[in-house]
Amino acid sequence: MSVLTRTEDEGFPRYVEEGYRSTALRGPRKPLLVVPEKLWDLSGPAFGVDAVGDLDHDLTRQHDGEPIGERIVVTGRVLDRSGRPIRNTLVEVWQANACGRYRHEVDQHPAPLDPNFTGAGRCLTDDDGAYRFVTIKPGAYPWGNHDNAWRPAHIHFSVFGRSFTDRLVTQMYFPGDPLQDADPIFRSVRDPKARERLVCAHDWEATTPDWALGYRWDIVIGATPLDAD
Amino acid sequence: MVLEPTPSQTVGPYFTIGLGVPQNELVADDDPRAVRITGRVLDGAGIAVPDALVEIWQATAGWGRCATDADGRYAFVATRPGPIAMLVFARGLLKPVLTRISFPGETGGDRVLAAIEDASLRQTLVAVEADGGLQFDVRLQGDDQTAFFAVN
Numbered sequence: 275m276s277v278l279t280r281t282e283d284e285g286f287p288r289y290v291e292e293g294y295r296s297t298a299l300r301g302p303r304k305p306l307l308v309v310p311e312k313l314w315d316l317s318g319p320a321f322g323v324d325a326v327g328d329l330d331h332d333l334t335r336q337h338d339g340e341p342i343g344e345r346i347v348v349t350g351r352v353l354d355r356s357g358r359p360i361r362n363t364l365v366e367v368w369q370a371n372a373c374g375r376y377r378h379e380v381d382q383h384p385a386p387l388d389p390n391f392t393g394a395g396r397c398l399t400d401d402d403g404a405y406r407f408v409t410i411k412p413g414a415y416p417w418g419n420h421d422n423a424w425r426p427a428h429i430h431f432s433v434f435g436r437s438f439t440d441r442l443v444t445q446m447y448f449p450g451d452p453l454q455d456a457d458p459i460f461r462s463v464r465d466p467k468a469r470e471r472l473v474c475a476h477d478w479e480a481t482t483p484d485w486a487l488g489y490r491w492d493i494v495i496g497a498t499p500l501d502a503d
Numbered sequence: 504m505v506l507e508p509t510p511s512q513t514v515g516p517y518f519t520i521g522l523g524v525p526q527n528e529l530v531a532d533d534d535p536r537a538v539r540i541t542g543r544v545l546d547g548a549g550i551a552v553p554d555a556l557v558e559i560w561q562a563t564a565g566w567g568r569c570a571t572d573a574d575g576r577y578a579f580v581a582t583r584p585g586p587i588a589m590l591v592f593a594r595g596l597l598k599p600v601l602t603r604i605s606f607p608g609e610t611g612g613d614r615v616l617a618a619i620e621d622a623s624l625r626q627t628l629v630a631v632e633a634d635g636g637l638q639f640d641v642r643l644q645g646d647d648q649t650a651f652f653a654v655n
Contacts, residue, residue: 286510287597296513296595299547300643306653307619314603314615314654316588321566324526357504368521378517380554394521430515432522438560438588439601439654445512462597463510471509494506 286463293458295419316438324364324396331397333369333409341391343372343410347488348446349480351403352433354496359403365493366396366432367407374413374427383415408486414453426453426460435495442495447473511598516554518592519570528580529564536564536582539636540604543575544591547644551575555593557641559604561585584609585630591641600651604639605629624650 289301311317329335334345348367352360370376370393373385377393395407412427428445435441447454454460454473463469471494480488514522530537540559544552557577558568564582571577581587585606590599605613605628619625627649630637642649 300595302644302648302651304648306651308653309615311654316654318562355506357506366521376517378520380516443514443592444509468510493509
């Protein structure tokens with residue numbers, strides 16, 4: 275067997291992205307070594323299977339009171355590239371509160387913390403591969419990457435597939451947000467069509483009358499950013 | 504039908520809010536196969552990465568994850584024999600890096616290692632015995648960068 279180098283897939287971020295300062299010393303600069311699956315089999319039983327509590331999917335009911343903000347439902351399906359559902363797999367999310375502040379010691383943005391909002395949720399997909407979270411819409415926030423840098427509103431997602439290399443950690447953005455075009459993390463996905471796959475859609479079916487707006491976002495895994503094709 | 508995959512984005516600096524539950528013992532400490540494996544994640548300047556998420560998988564022992572500490576250090580209880588598959592996520596990594604820990608003394612029949620022609624690159628994938636366990640550092644960048652993989 276010969277070890278081949280790979281070319282980067284334009285549909286995915288590169289490791290070193292000039293506009294995103296933290297990649298400068300952290301992104302590998304040597305080409306990846308491409309190994310055939312038959313030489314290194316990373317498929318296997320259930321990754322990240324864990325007990326999930328009844329209320330873990332509802333970020334608005336983890337404290338005595340309700341968090342401040344616009345209540346929303348975020349739902350969708352986890353699918354492989356053939357469109358088959360990935361069932362009973364763990365989906366984890368974390369996010370800033372409605373003011374754009376994370377409950378994390380490193381976050382020093384001078385916006386209020388909400389005593390009724392932690393910003394973490396988890397659930398297992400059902401037989402259709404569907405997940406559902408109830409949360410509040412996260413706020414945008416400034417960051418130190420460049421002058422007047424602001425992250426567009428987003429929710430962090432972590433999902434597992436059928437193989438260790440299916441592992442996906444990503445961010446879901448909201449439709450119509452003008453901050454996206456100036457965000458080097460969002461724009462690190464250079465193909466605009468691929469970027470659209472990071473943006474959820476408002477969805478009437480997921481919208482609950484008199485209670486919460488709904489957003490739909492499907493996640494497709496199975497060919498990972500590590501895949502050479 | 505072939506669906507287009509969802510792109511990766513960085514795990515960012517705040518992932519411990521959602522992914523903080525440590526699951527760093529693949530087997531119990533007193534399992535006869537158990538081996539403690541620890542190491543540091545370092546950037547291209549040789550500086551510790553204190554906000555990395557390290558995940559490992561072994562076919563025989565399952566999956567685990569651990570956030571690095573202020574020294575960039577992770578620690579797992581995994582199993583002998585190797586290898587171990589490892590993914591590292593961090594702020595500044597727009598997609599994870601995949602590497603593979605080979606255990607010293609087990610490198611002879613290792614077909615993945617054998618396929619790497621550059622001996623110094625090969626050596627970045629071999630853990631060292633230390634304090635009765637194994638040590639494996641991940642260098643994200645630089646002349647001594649760890650070998651990272653794509654599997655297809």
